[in-house]
Amino acid sequence: MDDTFYMKRALELAKKGIGYTNPNPLVGAVIVKDGNIIGEGYHHSYGSAHAEIDAFSSAKQPVQDAVMYVNLEPCSHYGKTPPCVAAIVEKKIRKVVIAMKDPNPLVSGKGIAYLEKHGIEVVTGVLEEEARKLNEIFIKYITTKTPFCLLKTAMTLDGKIAAHTGDSKWITGEASRKAVHELRHRFSAIMVGIQTVLADDPLLTTRLENKKGRNPVRIIVDSRGRIPLEANVLQCDAETSTIIATTDQIMEKKKEAIEKKGAHVLILPSKDGKVSLKDLMRELGRLQIDSVLLEGGSTLNASALQEGIVDKVMAFIAPKILGGEKAKTPVGGQGKDFVRDAFLLENMRFEKSGEDILIEGDIRKEE
Numbered sequence: 001m002d003d004t005f006y007m008k009r010a011l012e013l014a015k016k017g018i019g020y021t022n023p024n025p026l027v028g029a030v031i032v033k034d035g036n037i038i039g040e041g042y043h044h045s046y047g048s049a050h051a052e053i054d055a056f057s058s059a060k061q062p063v064q065d066a067v068m069y070v071n072l073e074p075c076s077h078y079g080k081t082p083p084c085v086a087a088i089v090e091k092k093i094r095k096v097v098i099a100m101k102d103p104n105p106l107v108s109g110k111g112i113a114y115l116e117k118h119g120i121e122v123v124t125g126v127l128e129e130e131a132r133k134l135n136e137i138f139i140k141y142i143t144t145k146t147p148f149c150l151l152k153t154a155m156t157l158d159g160k161i162a163a164h165t166g167d168s169k170w171i172t173g174e175a176s177r178k179a180v181h182e183l184r185h186r187f188s189a190i191m192v193g194i195q196t197v198l199a200d201d202p203l204l205t206t207r208l209e210n211k212k213g214r215n216p217v218r219i220i221v222d223s224r225g226r227i228p229l230e231a232n233v234l235q236c237d238a239e240t241s242t243i244i245a246t247t248d249q250i251m252e253k254k255k256e257a258i259e260k261k262g263a264h265v266l267i268l269p270s271k272d273g274k275v276s277l278k279d280l281m282r283e284l285g286r287l288q289i290d291s292v293l294l295e296g297g298s299t300l301n302a303s304a305l306q307e308g309i310v311d312k313v314m315a316f317i318a319p320k321i322l323g324g325e326k327a328k329t330p331v332g333g334q335g336k337d338f339v340r341d342a343f344l345l346e347n348m349r350f351e352k353s354g355e356d357i358l359i360e361g362d363i364r365k366e367e
Contacts, residue, residue, distance in 0.1 A: 003097050006030050006069040007127045011134060013042040014071050019185040019214045020045040023290035025072055025138040029055040033066035052084040056091060064092040071099040071131045076111040085114040095121040099131035103139045140311060141290035146281045149309050151294045151301060153330040154316040164324035175354025176316040181206050185213040187293040193300035194222040203232045218242040221300055223274045225250030229257055236262030245275050277307045302333030305343050310363050313345060317357045
């Protein structure tokens, strides 16, 4: 079997850590000797053993002269755990096959150099595209110190997110709603605007059938501090936390009352009377929030696109037609004046989601 076969296995193992390793990357490792897999592992959770060490722990026989496959360059620095490259050398691994270099500019290539310096053969670039897609959140966060932002929306075939009455349950089917809860499990934070809270009073938690999902940090963009104190998102406990992103327009008494509920209030610079989303992203990055799932209404979505914080779009499209001139669409605001100025998507992907269609693409960044 070729390197691709074993790297695919490493990538599958890495996916087992989804939702648990943030802000660390998703990493899987496979150890092969004499054509047989003798050990494999993955990074289970933030602060736990790295994939390489996990694979060594599972090895069924001595790993000397074996080949290790790992989807991300082994670390060469002390963090929550010792450097993996030292363990690889100590175990006398003969060859290491890597999908992609560590994107962290402070460490990129140093792990490879360490291995080669100690006589270990290194091969890179095997299934690199797949590896980069798997860790797109980590790549954005580690290189910019700001979160990866995914704009998720659900709409009818004619582009409506609700009827003209405001009713929106349910636009998409059960399969799509389940997929959204999987996203909530994966992303560190979920963000909505105050209008969504006032209209729907959502919980914004993760509900999965077969496993206990991790609740993302709930971020409410509320420029004037209008959130009701009895709102569901202000019911905070050990598993659910909330950040209210606001401006100096909030009343001090309201700020104190929100904080007494257990939520964290971030007072940020304003842009046209609203929270500056770019400043919010920088602050979230400092809080080690590596990813934001934007489930906003049309107003917040428009602001997010306009301020350039969106990295990817996922649109679930239901086989329904609502109509209505006043029925809301996913992106409101003033909009662009000309088609040539539209926000463009690239790297498009399409798939069925039950009866719905999922369209996914990256926002094309201006050069």
